[in-house]
Amino acid sequence: MAIFEKSSAENLLAATATPVPVEGAIALPAAGPFDISGSRTLAYILLLPLFFLLTGLLLRFLAFRTAMPDADLTQYFDELCRWDCSWYVKMAETGYDRFPVPGRINAGNWAFFPSFPMLVGGVHALLPFPTIVTASLVSLVTTYAAVLAAWPLLGRDRFAYALYAAFMLSGPVSFYFTSFFTEPLYVLMTTLVFAQLARSRYLSAGVAAAILSATRIVGVFASLAIGLQALLDYRRNAGTWRGAIPALLGNPQLVLALFIAPLGLFAYMAFLYFWMGDALAFSHVQRAWARTIANPLTYLWQGFGNRPDAGWAPSSSQILAMAAASGLVLTGVLAWRRQWPAALFCLLAILIPLAAGLASMLRFMTALTPLTITLMTLLARRRWLFWLSLAAILLGAYTTTLAWFGGNVALV
Amino acid sequence: MRWSDNPWAIPLYGLAAALALGELAVVWLMLNPNVPPDYRAYYIDKTTTCLAQPVTAAYTLGTSIDFRSGGPDTRELLPCGWEGPTGDGMHALGESARLAFAVPTENLTLTLELTGVTLPGPRQQAVMVSANGINLGKAMVTPGKTSRFTFPLPARAIANGRADILLDLPDAVTTSPGQSNVRKRSIKLVMASLTPATTAGAR
Numbered sequence: 001m002a003i004f005e006k007s008s009a010e011n012l013l014a015a016t017a018t019p020v021p022v023e024g025a026i027a028l029p030a031a032g033p034f035d036i037s038g039s040r041t042l043a044y045i046l047l048l049p050l051f052f053l054l055t056g057l058l059l060r061f062l063a064f065r066t067a068m069p070d071a072d073l074t075q076y077f078d079e080l081c082r083w084d085c086s087w088y089v090k091m092a093e094t095g096y097d098r099f100p101v102p103g104r105i106n107a108g109n110w111a112f113f114p115s116f117p118m119l120v121g122g123v124h125a126l127l128p129f130p131t132i133v134t135a136s137l138v139s140l141v142t143t144y145a146a147v148l149a150a151w152p153l154l155g156r157d158r159f160a161y162a163l164y165a166a167f168m169l170s171g172p173v174s175f176y177f178t179s180f181f182t183e184p185l186y187v188l189m190t191t192l193v194f195a196q197l198a199r200s201r202y203l204s205a206g207v208a209a210a211i212l213s214a215t216r217i218v219g220v221f222a223s224l225a226i227g228l229q230a231l232l233d234y235r236r237n238a239g240t241w242r243g244a245i246p247a248l249l250g251n252p253q254l255v256l257a258l259f260i261a262p263l264g265l266f267a268y269m270a271f272l273y274f275w276m277g278d279a280l281a282f283s284h285v286q287r288a289w290a291r292t293i294a295n296p297l298t299y300l301w302q303g304f305g306n307r308p309d310a311g312w313a314p315s316s317s318q319i320l321a322m323a324a325a326s327g328l329v330l331t332g333v334l335a336w337r338r339q340w341p342a343a344l345f346c347l348l349a350i351l352i353p354l355a356a357g358l359a360s361m362l363r364f365m366t367a368l369t370p371l372t373i374t375l376m377t378l379l380a381r382r383r384w385l386f387w388l389s390l391a392a393i394l395l396g397a398y399t400t401t402l403a404w405f406g407g408n409v410a411l412v
Numbered sequence: 413m414r415w416s417d418n419p420w421a422i423p424l425y426g427l428a429a430a431l432a433l434g435e436l437a438v439v440w441l442m443l444n445p446n447v448p449p450d451y452r453a454y455y456i457d458k459t460t461t462c463l464a465q466p467v468t469a470a471y472t473l474g475t476s477i478d479f480r481s482g483g484p485d486t487r488e489l490l491p492c493g494w495e496g497p498t499g500d501g502m503h504a505l506g507e508s509a510r511l512a513f514a515v516p517t518e519n520l521t522l523t524l525e526l527t528g529v530t531l532p533g534p535r536q537q538a539v540m541v542s543a544n545g546i547n548l549g550k551a552m553v554t555p556g557k558t559s560r561f562t563f564p565l566p567a568r569a570i571a572n573g574r575a576d577i578l579l580d581l582p583d584a585v586t587t588s589p590g591q592s593n594v595r596k597r598s599i600k601l602v603m604a605s606l607t608p609a610t611t612a613g614a615r
Contacts, residue, residue, distance in 0.1 A: 099451055104465040106454065106492075252424035259431040266438045277446035279438060284455035290592035298590070 044158060049147040049165040053140060056170030056178065056397060063401035077132045079405065080179045083412045084360075087112055088180045089131050092121040099276045106288035110281040114268055115214040116185040135180035142184035143168055143177040146369075149191040152198065153373050159380035163389055164373060172396030173366045173411070175404055183367040186215045190369040193222045194342060197229045205229075206257030214264025217282065218349040223261035225341035230254050232340060286356065296354035300324055303358045319410035320358040324350060327365040330374050342370035360412055461506025461594045464491040469512035469574050476523075476605040489513060493579070494601070501527060501600035507584050507593055511577040513606050520565040522548065522577065525603035528555035533585035537598045540580035543569035548577075553599050564609065575606060 064076050071079065081089060087109055097108040124134045147165045154160045168177055168187070176183045189212035196205035205226050212219030230251070234244045248254055269279040278284060303321025308314065314322070327350045334343040346368050353364055366372060379389040404411050418424075445456065454463035468488045471477075479486055479502040486502070493509025496502040528537045539551040541563050548563040565575060584596035 099448070100465060104467075104487075106463050252418060252421045252428070256424045256428040256431075259428045259435065262435065263431065266435045269442060270438050273438075273441040273446075278451070278455070279442040279445065281455070287455055287458065287592070287594060290595045292590055292592045294590050302589075 041156075045148060045151050045161070048162060049144050049169055052165045052168075052170040053144055055166075055394065056174045059170060059394065059397040060175060060178070060401045063398050063405065067402055067405035077130075077136050077179070080136070080175050080401075081132050082404065082407075084112070085132075085180045088117050088120070088182070089135065091117040092124055092131050092135065092180075095121075096271075096275060106285075108281065108285050108288070110272060110276070111285045111289070113182060113214055113216055113219075113264075113282070114271070115211055115264065116182040119185065120180065132180060136178060139178050139180060139184045140169075142188050146177075146184065146188035146191050149188060149195055150369065150373060152195055153191065153369075154377065157377065157380060159383075159386050160373075160377045163376040163380055163386065163393065166390055166393045167372060167376065170397050171393045172400035173362070174397055175401055176363055176366065181363070182215050183363065186212065186219065186367050187369050189215060189219065190222070190345075190367075193225065194370060197226065197341060200229065200233050202226055202230060202251075202257040203253045203260070206260040209257075209261035210263040212264065213262050214268055217265065218352055220262045220265045221345050221348040221352075223258060224348070225345040226254075226257055226261055228344055229341040289359075291356040291359075293355050294357075296324075296351050299354055299358055316408065316410040317358060320361045323362040323365045324354055324358065327361075327368060327371055330371040333374055333378075334370055337374075339370070346370050362410055363412070458593075460508060461596070462491075462493040462508045462510055464510055467491050467512055469514040471513040471515065471606070473515055473520075474605070474607050476603055478603055479601045489604075491576075496600075498600075501602040503529075503597065504579065504581055504584070504599045504601065505594065506596055507581055509579045509581065509601075511579070511601075511604060513575045513577070514573055515570060515575050515606055517567050517570045517573065519567050519609035520570075520575070520606045521609050522563045522565045522575075523560060523603070523605045523607065524551070524563075524601065525558055525560050526551060526553045527558040527600040527602060528553040529585075529597045529599065530556045531585050531587060531597055534583045537581065537583045539599060540582065542578045542580070543575050544571045558602055560603075565606065 060080065061076060064071070064079060068075070068079060091109055091112060091114075096110060096114075097103075099108065101108045120131070120135045120138050123138050124131050127134050127137075129137070147168050150164055151161060154164055168174065177187065178184075189208045192208035193205045193212060196202075196208060205222075209219065209222035209226060212222050230248050231241075231244055234247055235241055238244075238247070268282070272281045273279040300321050303317040303324070306315050306317035306321075308318075327346065331343050331346040331350065334346060349364070349368055354361065380386050400411070445452070447456070450460075450463060453460045467490065470488050477484065477486060477489065479497055481497040481499050483497065486497070489511055490502070491510040491512050493504055493506050494502045495505045522541070522543075524541075526539065533555075535555075537553040537555070539553055539561075541548040541551065541561075543565055546566065546569040548565060548569070549561075551559075551561040553559060569575065579599075581596070581598040584593075584598035586593070586596055
C-alpha cells in the first residue's frame with residue numbers, strides 16, 4: 001500500500017521504525033522512508049528504473065525510425081525536442097530576453113521559469129555536447145532520481161514502483177521527462193517535498209519547495225501543502241485544533257520552511273524586476289499567447305464539446321479536457337484518502353493553469369506526482385491489471401511518441 | 413519543548429524574518445513596475461493589442477508594396493498587428509495594426525487595398541486611419557471584397573522622416589467565445605503605397 005493510499009498517521013507508521021519524538025508539538029520521525037533493508041531490494045530499486053530507462057530510449061528511438069526512416073541517427077534528440085523544448089534550448093544557451101524581444105515578437109521567454117534551464121546551461125558549460133543532448137542526459141538522470149525518490153511514497157510496493165518507473169522512463173509521454181522540458185525537475189522536487197512531508201521534515205520540504213517554485217509557477221503551492229501538513233500533524237499529536245497557531249509559530253524550523261518554500265518564485269520575480277522592470281513579466285507575457293482568464297469549468301465544458309470534424313477519435317480539445325478531468329478525479333481520490341496536503345497542491349496545480357485554458361493539460365497532469373503515484377498504486381492492486389497496464393504503458397511509449405513526431409497538439 | 417529551549421531558535425527566526433522582509437520587498441517591486449509606456453500598454457494595462465516592434469521602415473517613395481505571399485519581404489514596414497503573408501494578403505490581428513514608411517517630409521497620399529474577413533460579424537469593417545496622432549480618414553471595408561482607399565497624408569503627420577500609420581479596427585471580431593482580443597480578425601492588407609500628393613490615385 002502506498003503513502004498516498006494512507007492517512008497521515010499510517011504514513012508515519014509506515015515511514016518510521018522507531019517511536020516518534022515530538023518537538024514543539026510537531027512530530028519528527030526518527031527513521032526515514034529511505035531506509036532500505038536488504039541488498040536485493042536495493043538492487044531492485046536501483047536497477048529496475050535503469051532497465052526502463054533503456055527500454056524507453058529504445059522504444060522512442062524505434063518510433064523515431066518509423067516516423068523518419070531517412071533521418072540521420074544524430075537527429076534523434078533534435079527531433080524529440082518540440083514546442084516548448086525549443087524555448088528551453090535557447091534559454092539554456094542565451095538566457096532571458098530583454099525588452100523589446102530581440103526576435104521582434106511579443107512572446108518573451110520570461111514565461112518560462114529558470115531553474116531547469118539554468119541547471120542544463122550549467123552542465124552544458126562542462127560537457128562538449130550540443131545543448132539538446134546535454135539536456136536529454138540531464139533529464140534522464142533527473143527523472144531516474146525522481147523515480148528512486150518516489151519509492152517511499154509508493155509504500156515500497158514493488159509492483160506500483162515498477163509501473164511508476166515504466167511510466168516515467170518508458171511510458172507514453174516519457175518524452176516529456178527525457179528531452180528538454182521542466183517536468184523532470186518539477187517531478188523530482190514534488191516527490192522530495194511530499195517524501196519529506198511524510199516524515200514531517202518541514203525544513204527540507206521547504207528547500208525542495210523553493211526549487212519547485214523556481215521550476216514552474218504552480219510549484220509555489222507546495223508552501224500551502226507544508227503549512228497544511230504541519231496543521232494536520234499538530235491535530236494528530238495534540239488531538240485538538242486548539243492552540244495550533246501558537247504551537248506552529250513556536251516551531252522555528254516550520255516558520256523558516258514557510259518562508260523558504262516560495263523563495264524560488266520571489267527570487268525569479270526580483271530578477272525580472274532588475275532585468276526588465278516588471279516582476280510579474282512571467283504572468284503579463286501570457287497575453288502574447290492570447291491566454292485569457294476564465295472559469296476553469298467553462299474551459300472544461302468547451303473542451304468536451306469541441307468534437308472532431310470527422311471520425312471516432314477524440315479531438316485534441318477533448319483529450320486535454322479528459323486529462324484535466326482525470327486529474328480532478330484523482331485529486332478527489334487523494335482527498336478521499338485524507339491526503340489533504342497532496343490534494344490541495346494538486347487541486348491548485350490543476351485549477352490555476354486550467355483557468356487560462358486547456359493548453360498543455362496532458363503534460364501538466366502527467367507531471368503531477370501525487371496523481372501519477374496514486375494511479376499506479378490503483379493499477380498495481382490486481383496482478384492481471386498490473387500486467388495489462390505495463391503492456392499498455394510500454395506500447396504507448398511507441399505509439400504516443402509517433403503522435404508526438406506527427407505534431408499532435410494534444411501533447412503540446 | 414519550548415522554542416526558547418532550542419539553541420537554534422533565534423538564528424532560525426532571524427533568518428525567517430530576513431526572508432520575510434526580502435519577500436515583502438519583492439511584493440513592493442511587483443506592485444511598482446518600472447517599464448516603458450508601450451510595454452505597460454500592451455502587457456499590463458492591456459489598452460492596446462499592438463505592441464510596436466523596432467523596424468527600419470525602409471521604403472522607396474511611390475512604390476506599391478504587395479502584401480500577399482510571393483510579394484517582397486515586408487517585415488520592416490510592419491511594426492505590429494499583422495499575421496502572414498497569405499495568398500489573400502497580410503491579416504490584421506487584434507484591435508489595431510501599424511504600418512511604418514520612411515519618407516521625406518512632404519504632403520503625400522496613402523493608398524491602401526483592403527479586404528474584409530468573411531466571419532460572422534458586422535456587415536462592414538470600419539478602419540480608422542491616422543498617422544502620428546493626426547486623423548487621416550475612415551475606410552469601410554466589405555467582407556470578401558477588395559477595395560482601394562486613398563487618404564491625404566499631410567507633411568505634419570510625418571515625424572523624424574517616418575510616417576507611422578495606425579489602423580484602428582473597432583469592428584474586429586473574435587472567432588470563438590472568450591477569445592483574447594489580441595486574436596481578433598477584421599481586414600486583410602493587399603497593397604499599400606505612398607505617393608507625392610500631386611500624383612495621388614483615385615479615391
